[in-house]
Amino acid sequence: MAGNQSPDNQPNKSNLEEIRATRIDKIGQIKELGLNPYTYKWEISHHAQELQEKYANLASGEEVADTVSIAGRIIARRVFGKLAFFELQDETGKIQLYLEKKKINNNMSDLVGAFNHLKKLSDTGDILGVKGSLKRTEKGELSVYVSEYAILTKSLLPLPDKWHGLTDTEKRYRQRYVDLIVNPQVRQTFRYRAQITAGIRRYLETRDFLEIETPVLQSEAGGAEARPFVTYHNTLEMDLYLRIATELHLKRLIVGGFEKVFELGRIFRNEGISTRHNPEFTSIEVYQAYADYNDMMVLTENLISTVTQEVVGTTKVNYQGTEIDLTPPWRRVTMHEIVKDATGIDFAQFDDFATAKSAAQDAGIEIPEDCQTIGKLLNEAFEQKVEENLIQPTFIIDYPLEISPLAKPHRSKPGLVERFELFVVGRETANSFSELTDPLDQRARLEAQAAKKAAGDVEANDVDEDFLAALEYGMPPTAGLGIGIDRLVMLLTDAPSIRDVIAFPLLKSQSVAIKSFDYDSQQEILKIEFKNGSIYKYFDVPESIYEELKVAPSVGKYFNSKIRDKFGCDREI
RNA sequence: GGGAACGUAGCUCAAUUAGGCAGAGCAAGUGACUCUUAAUCACUCGGUUGUGGGUUCGAUUCCCACCGUUCUCACCA
Numbered sequence A: 001m002a003g004n005q006s007p008d009n010q011p012n013k014s015n016l017e018e019i020r021a022t023r024i025d026k027i028g029q030i031k032e033l034g035l036n037p038y039t040y041k042w043e044i045s046h047h048a049q050e051l052q053e054k055y056a057n058l059a060s061g062e063e064v065a066d067t068v069s070i071a072g073r074i075i076a077r078r079v080f081g082k083l084a085f086f087e088l089q090d091e092t093g094k095i096q097l098y099l100e101k102k103k104i105n106n107n108m109s110d111l112v113g114a115f116n117h118l119k120k121l122s123d124t125g126d127i128l129g130v131k132g133s134l135k136r137t138e139k140g141e142l143s144v145y146v147s148e149y150a151i152l153t154k155s156l157l158p159l160p161d162k163w164h165g166l167t168d169t170e171k172r173y174r175q176r177y178v179d180l181i182v183n184p185q186v187r188q189t190f191r192y193r194a195q196i197t198a199g200i201r202r203y204l205e206t207r208d209f210l211e212i213e214t215p216v217l218q219s220e221a222g223g224a225e226a227r228p229f230v231t232y233h234n235t236l237e238m239d240l241y242l243r244i245a246t247e248l249h250l251k252r253l254i255v256g257g258f259e260k261v262f263e264l265g266r267i268f269r270n271e272g273i274s275t276r277h278n279p280e281f282t283s284i285e286v287y288q289a290y291a292d293y294n295d296m297m298v299l300t301e302n303l304i305s306t307v308t309q310e311v312v313g314t315t316k317v318n319y320q321g322t323e324i325d326l327t328p329p330w331r332r333v334t335m336h337e338i339v340k341d342a343t344g345i346d347f348a349q350f351d352d353f354a355t356a357k358s359a360a361q362d363a364g365i366e367i368p369e370d371c372q373t374i375g376k377l378l379n380e381a382f383e384q385k386v387e388e389n390l391i392q393p394t395f396i397i398d399y400p401l402e403i404s405p406l407a408k409p410h411r412s413k414p415g416l417v418e419r420f421e422l423f424v425v426g427r428e429t430a431n432s433f434s435e436l437t438d439p440l441d442q443r444a445r446l447e448a449q450a451a452k453k454a455a456g457d458v459e460a461n462d463v464d465e466d467f468l469a470a471l472e473y474g475m476p477p478t479a480g481l482g483i484g485i486d487r488l489v490m491l492l493t494d495a496p497s498i499r500d501v502i503a504f505p506l507l508k509s510q511s512v513a514i515k516s517f518d519y520d521s522q523q524e525i526l527k528i529e530f531k532n533g534s535i536y537k538y539f540d541v542p543e544s545i546y547e548e549l550k551v552a553p554s555v556g557k558y559f560n561s562k563i564r565d566k567f568g569c570d571r572e573i
Numbered sequence B: 001g002g003g004a005a006c007g008u009a010g011c012u013c014a015a016u017u018a019g020g021c022a023g024a025g026c027a028a029g030u031g032a033c034u035c036u037u038a039a040u041c042a043c044u045c046g047g048u049u050g051u052g053g054g055u056u057c058g059a060u061u062c063c064c065a066c067c068g069u070u071c072u073c074a075c076c077a
Helices: A017-032 A049-053 A101-105 A114-121 A170-175 A177-182 A184-205 A247-255 A293-311 A334-343 A353-362 A376-387 A439-454 A465-473 A483-491 A543-551 A555-563
Strands: A063-079 A084-087 A093-098 A127-136 A142-153 A229-232 A240-243 A260-268 A279-290 A316-319 A322-325 A331-334 A394-400 A415-426 A426-433 A477-486 A515-520 A524-530 A535-538 A569-571
Touching: A017 A084, A017 A114, A049 A063, A049 A093, A049 A142, A084 A114, A084 A127, A084 A334, A093 A114, A101 A114, A101 A142, A114 A142, A142 A331, A170 A177, A177 A184, A184 A260, A184 A279, A184 A293, A247 A260, A247 A279, A247 A465, A247 A477, A279 A293, A279 A483, A293 A394, A293 A415, A293 A426, A293 A477, A293 A483, A316 A477, A316 A483, A331 A334, A334 A376, A334 A394, A334 A524, A353 A376, A376 A394, A426 A483, A439 A465, A477 A483
Parallel strands: A093 A142, A331 A394
Antiparallel strands: A063 A084, A063 A127, A084 A093, A127 A142, A229 A240, A260 A279, A279 A477, A316 A322, A394 A415, A415 A426, A426 A477, A515 A524, A524 A535, A535 A569
8 A cells, every 4th residue: 555666666856847747646646546637626615715714713723614715726735644734825815725634534535535636636736625624723724624525637847946936037938837826926016907997987987988999900000100010901901000099990999979988998009019008908998979179177186096095995095105195186297398497408498499499408318319309309308207206196298299299289288289198106197188179270290290100100001081081071179089008907906017007918939949950852841949848840831941041140039030921731740 | 228136955044255065944754742822852855056158187166148937217006
């Protein structure tokens, strides 16, 4: 019974492959016992957190007869001869399992040696279901006093260090599932994120806003200045763009007669990646007919502070060591005023660009090539001297017209539009305007954009004629609002990087490691052996490709660009 | 795209200053153990030091290229 076999059957190694092999061997042993290592169902009566709360007052050493059934992942094992303590983690938290040989064997008489099988065949990482009563151990740890168990899913790969966890940033992002298993605060971040988006939707829906989905694939990518992703529809034989904003379609819905619409969804911009930018990100755009940007400021304050109160429990949040007070009302200041405060320059006083430019230069503002109007100069001054200092929530209002092609001219300030942006912790977090409803004015502005595109500006758009047609049917006075959801979630979850609030952020694909390759010139087959041991055959590969591969400075880079996904292939091993 | 830093066992980290046998803890394996909770004790296994070159008697360490990550600048939200 002790099973002391000859020493030749266990290689006794412990690198990853051997750990995996050992666990696969345990799968066989589980099956030999007539059990399934990948079961179908487990009836759960409670979650860990629920039990911790319900039995918080159970005294050390006490037991209660209540039977419970829970399931989760084994994250720690402390095994004695006839007794074992496991830590089980479910979505809500952790609870200890008190596993006693006598009790388990008595209750699981159908499985001879049930306790020993658990000891031998389970590993940290396995998904386990248990039934039992509640007991607080003599040392004070609330535990499920297990009478019955089942290994629900056998895990083949070892978990990261139980004490240090997983800290390697790259692995955390690439293998988020592991990150989620071992870092409870990461689960909490995504729980918050879900609550925030749900809270936003609830807030708007109770105020009679309708969420209407608009196309992600568009023949014109408009509504913002950004470089789009391009894709191709085979049957229609046309290029399509992934949307860079939801604006132009939501406005069509306003034309159609809806008075309050919004869409919370994914936007795609083919631009740089940073701690504040991901190529796909989530925005919400809200449009309300018969309202203006003043109404949107109130909506923004109330929406964000309400959701923050609901999710975080307060409207004062700590972001990277700074307390951010989201209690409304928020500071409102015009762009002209705040730039004047920061630089001493009143850009409203200038009549000609040259004077304004020299004043700006004197104030230490760097002026890029394409900055050739007073409005753009003002915006440069704002971005360089003001933006990063706007820590507490601040509405910057009344923007220059030339940087706001979809906004309505200001009702009393020439050259400006009725627009605001919300800044928190130095970041643009929301953008809103009284929407431009004049189709002729809109056409002129879009045509100016199209001219920029024709001149080579990759962020400018062509004229969306259908959108202009919609405006020509007549759009009621409307205010629009866009909020960057990822940045809002960062703020509310104290996340330093946007990647911390995106479950699966975009990373570069890891390079293929090629061990060797050879070529059959008769059949035009290129055979490539990878370092992970797999061998692929690529078909119909011209000899020239093979010759180039041989002399390529980086085999992996050449493979990625010229061979991978370009030729048909079969996996041999 | 530019700049800086980093990449060592499944995980967390040493060794690099000044080139000289790559080392721990956790995890894993075997055995003991009925109150542990980073369990303990004994024994054991685990490495092409990101990849490819170069310098050298000798490279984890120095040099070059490449791959990837992080931060940052640019672009942008």
